[in-house]
Amino acid sequence: MESYGDLVAADDVLLFVNAAITSTGQREFHGDVDEQRLSLDFLHAYMLGNYRDLYAGVLALDINDHNAALIIRRLLETAKEATAEQRRSEGRLIASRLATLPPQRVYGLFDALRRAGVNNRRTRAIMRDWLSARPDPAFDAVKYRGGLKRALRHAHLAPATEELGTFVFAPLSRPHYATPLLETWRRAHYEQAALYELPYTAAEGFAARHGIPREVFLKRIAPRMTRLETLRLQESARRRGAAGVETDLSTMPLTRLAAYVLSLPAEDCLRRRAELTHALESAAGRVAGTHRGSWGKVTAVLDDSFSASGSGHKRRRPLAVALACHYLLAALAGDYTGLWTSGRSDALLASPYGPTPLGRRILDALDTAPSRLVIVSDGWDNAPPGLAGEVLRVWRTRLDPGRRTSVVHLNPVYDAAGFDVRRLSATVPTAGIRDAEDLPALVELAQFAEGRTGLAELTAYMDSRAAHMTSGRHRERTRWPHWT
C-alpha cells in the first residue's frame, strides 16, 4: 500500500518532468519570459530541496537541454548538501547527460558556474573530463574560443597542447601554427580564401570583417555548415540567389522538419508537396522503426488554433509538434485519422488560426471508434471553455468505463501560472511534449500521471532509465523506452 506522501512525491516528480520537457524559460503565447523563469526556478528549487535523488534522476529522462543544464548547475552548486553516495550517482548522471548536450550549451553552463563562483573539486573534475573527451580540441578552440578560455581558467586546467594554449590565450602572438585548423584561423585574418575552411559561425565574423557580400559568402561556405545551419539558412540563401545551400531533407529529424515546412509560404508547400510529404513520412517512419503500424486504430485531435502560433521565441512550435505527431501517428497506426481543430484537412498547409473548439473535435474523434485517442493541444480550450474536459469526463465515466479507448493528452506548452502543462480533464493523463520523437515514451510516462501507478514504479522506471543512460547506450539517442 502506498502512503499518501509517496503519492504526493510521484505527483511532484511528474509535474516537474512535464515542466522540464516543455519549458525553456522563453516567452510563450500566454506567458512572458519573467513568469516562465520565475515559475521554473521555483520548481527546480522545490525539487532539489525535497527530492534530491529524483531530481538528479530526471536527467535520464527526455527533458529539454535548457532544464538539463539547470539541473546540472543546481546539483553542482549544492554539492555540499549531498551524501557521498548521492555524489557518486549524480556524477555519473551528469557526465552522461553532458555528453549528449550540444557543446555551446555546455560552455554556457560552465560560464554560469563560473559566474556563480562554483569551483568545487567535483565541478573541476567534471569540466576536466568533459573537455578531455571532446573529439577535436582545435575545432572547439576555433568555434568556442571564449567559452573554452573561461572554462580552462576557471577549472585551472592545462590546455591539451601547448600550441592550443597559445591559441586560446594569445592567438595572434605566433607567426605559424602546426595544427591546420588553427593556422587557417590565423590566416583568415589576412586572407579571404582561408575563411571558407572554418566552421560557419567562426567564418561569419571574418566575412563581415572582410566585407564579403552575403550571397557570395553563403554559397562558398555551404559545405562547411552543419545540418541545422543549412536548414536554418537555406530559405534566406535562396532569397539572395545563393544556390548550393540545400539541405538533404531526407535526413532531418521529424520535429525540425515540421517546423521547417511550417515556415514555408503556402505556395512553396503546394509546389513542393510531393518532396515535403515524402520527407515527413520517411522521418516519421524512421522514428517509428519496428513499431510501424503496430498501434491499431488511432485517432488524433491536433490543435491548430491561433495559440499554436507560439511566441516570438518559439515561433509556431506547438503547431510544429502537432504536425510532427500527425505524421508519426500515421506511421505508428494501422488505421489513422487526424482531426485538426480548425476543421481543415490538409496537414501540409496547417496554419495557426481561429478558436479551439476541442470539445466538438474530440466528439468527432470518438465517433471514429479508435482504440487510442491522442490529443495534442496547449490545453486552452475556449469554444466553449472546459467543454473538452466535460466530454472526456462523461465519456470516461458513462460511456467507456471499461477503457476500451485509451486517451492521452500531450501538451507542448508549459503554463507558468499553473506550474505544469494545462490539463483538459482529471480523467485523462496529460504529459508535456517537446519533440514528437518522444511521443511513444511519453504515452507510457503518461500512465504514471493517471495515478494508476505509484512512486515505487516511477522510481524503478527512473532508475532503469538512469542505468540505461549511464551505460552509454543513451548516446545512440534511441528514444524508445527500454521495455518496448
Next chain:
Amino acid sequence: MATLDLTGLDTRPSQVWGGVRLVPLVREEPVDDLRLGSLSYGDAMGVVQTGPRRAYFSYIPHGFVATWSKDGTPAAAYGTQLLADGDPAPADTMSLRFHRGTARREARNRLRFLPVHLALEGYLTLHFGGPTIAWEEWSQRAVRQGLAPRVEEAYVGAEVRGLADALRVFEIHPGQCGVLVHLADALAAAFVVPHPEDYRALHPTLVQDLYGELIHHYATLMSPVPDFKARIPDAGISSLAGLRTAVAEQEDAWKRFHDTTMAGGLLEQAYTWRTVHRMGRFTLSRFLPPFRPKRENHIGEAITDDSGRIAYLKTFRLSESQVRRGHLLSRLADHDWHLGDTAAGLGIDEAQLGLRLRSAGFGHLLRQDILDAYRKQERIRQG
C-alpha cells in the same frame, strides 16, 4: 425610439483574460457590398481588390486616419462616413497635425485611429450640436461653436489593464465580424463590422479605442473574472449522440445567457436614433440612450441595411457623470435649449438649472452676467 437589434450576428463562447471578457460575434453571411474603404487600407491590404471587382459601398470608421485628402496629407474621418464605390475622398475630414511619434508611423503608411481626445470630442459634438435657437442666456461662444471643443474624460484602450494582452491572445473565429468587450463583466463596448476581413484589420485597433472611466476603474480594481465553464450533467447520457446533444445545449445556454443577461444593458434599451446619411441600401445613424442616471448608458453609431440589420456598429459606455451631463443636455435639447422651460420640466427653478449646468462643466456656455445673477439669486434664496 428603437432598441438595438443584433439579428444575424451569432454569439460565440467568450474568451477571458484577467478581467477582460471578449465575446465574439459571428456572421453566417458577411455583408459583401459594404466594406471598409479601400483607400484607408492603403498599400497594407490587398484583400479588397482580390477577385472580380464588384460594386460595393465603403465606410470609414470614425476617427480612422488615412491619406484621404487630395494633396496626400493625412486626415481623419469626422464621424463615420459612407462612400460610394470609387469616391476619391470623404467629404468630412479633419486635417491633422502630427507629433513626431505619429508622423513616423504615417511614413509606413499604416492605418491608425485618431489621438484619443480628438476622437471623443468629435463623438460628443456629433450628438449634441449646442443651442439651436440663440436664446439670450447663451454666450456668443455657445451659439457660434456649439459644444465644441468639449473634452470628455476617457481612457485609451492601452491604459485599460489587461486589454492589450486579451486582444493579443484572443483567437478570432472564422467569420467573426464583431466583438463585445466586457471589463470585469460590465459591457464596455460593442464593435461590429460588415466583413470578417475588415474585422481582422481592425481587431488590434480596439486597444486604441476609447473606454469610459468606469470601465477603466473596473479593469484596474477588479480581480480576474471567471470563465463560464461548460458543465454536462451525467445523468441520461448513454450514447455518443446523447453526448453530442448535450454539447450543443451547452453552447446554446451560453448564447442565451449572454444575450439576455450579459448584454442586456445594451440590447434592451430604447435609443433615440438620428439618421446622418443614406447611401444605396445603407443608412448611417447615431443613437443616444435615454440618459437614465445610475443605469448602463451607451452612445454609438451604426450602419444598417435596408432590412434594418446592423452592418457596422460602435458603441461607447458613458461614465456616471457623463450620463448626468447627457441627461441635462437631452433635457435642454427637448426644450429647444430654453432654460426656463427646461427648468420647469425638471421641476426646479432657472437659477438652479443654471448652477447645475455650471457644476456639470457647461459654465462657459452661459453668459457671465447671467451666471452671476443666478449665483446671487441662489445666495439670497439660501439666505
